[in-house]
Amino acid sequence: MEQQVTIKKVLNNNVVIADHPSYQEVVLIGKGIGFNRKQKDQISLNKADKTFLLSSEKEKEQYMNLLPHIEESLIDFMNDILIHIEQRMGQELNEHIHVALTDHLAFAINRAKQNMQFSNPFLLEIESLYPKEYQIAMEVVTMVYDKMGIQFPNGEVGFIALHIHSAVTDKTLREINRHNQLITQMVKLVEDTMGITIDKHSVDYHRLVQHLHRAVDRVYQEENIGDEIRLAKMLKEEYPVCYNLAWKLIKVMQKQLNKPVDESEAIYLTIHLQRLTHKS
Incomplete structure (x- = not known):
């Protein structure tokens, strides 16, 4: 039996807010779903291409304020984009992407129409850290x-990838950007200390970024990776430059994340840095 909901507000021809018997307010998106509809009309959930909750009052208010400034054809198209992202990621997206990505793409389209160019300083880090999201962002572009x-500049791929990553991990863009800035800072510290320039398109760069990314994630999750005192002592004697650099990186993480870092991270970082110096 088709589940019926009661229309609470028609936002435009393609979007309505309805009262759901279990979930209270839901947002229904579908081509023409709001056409000739009015408050208190009954409508089947099957009529919607996409149904989502906006449990946050702030996000609901943002979404309702945003829609009047966006062409209805774009709302319909955004639905196609979000369905594509969900199918390609193989999981449901956090509800906040409906507001955040719609808002972002609407402004990006306006910028592109005015031929406003800008760069994304973390583009290569984003591509290396979130390859699947980056690929899907390219598909969205x-x-x-x-x-x-409309042809978006390359930097836009990175921003869209961050929105996708935010929606699948339920992390805020602020958290993700802070994470990326920390990794960029640590890569620069490695280059400055070792007196090298790492090719941002190389396998070495990709491996270093991935290693630092996993180290930062372990700090967030307060994961202990074991105590290898003898190995640490040997590495400190054999590779003092790399060992000291590893501790510099750990101190940067501790300061930026305001969390303790497991001392065993120094072992893994030293080994990775030694490989990097050896190749350099």
């Missing part, structure tokens, strides 16, 4: 071009 004839 292609969808926008195919549908609207």
Whole structure:
């Protein structure tokens, strides 16, 4: 039996807010779903291409304020984009992406129409850290071009990838950006201390970024990776420069994340840095 909900507010021809018997307010998106509808009309959930909750009052208010400034055709297209992202990621997205990505793409389209160019300083880090999200973001950029004839600058791929990563991990963009800035800071410290420039397109760079990313994640999760005192002593004697650099990186993490870092991280960092110096 088709589940019926009661329309509470028609936002435009493609979006309505309805009262759901179990979830209270839900947002229904679908082509023409709001056409000739009015408050208190009954509507089947099957009529919607996409149904989502906006349990946060702040996000609901943002979404309702945002819609009047966006063409209805873009709302319909955003639905296609979000369905594509969910299918490609193979999981449901956090509800906040409906507000955040719609808002972002609407402004990005306006910027592109005005030929406003800007760069994304973390583009290579984002591509290295979140390869699947980055690939899907490239597909979204292609969808926008195919549908609207608008070509986004490369930096836009990185921003869209961050929105996708935020929606699948339930981390805020602020947290993710802080994470990326920390990794960029640590890579620069490695280059400055070792007197090298790492090719940002190389396998070495990708491995270093991935290693630092996992180390930061372990700090967030307060994960202990074991106590290897003898190995640490040997590495300190054999590779003092790399061992000291590893501790510099650990201190940077501790300061930026305001969390203790397991001392065993020094072992893994030293080994990785020694490989990097040896190759350099």
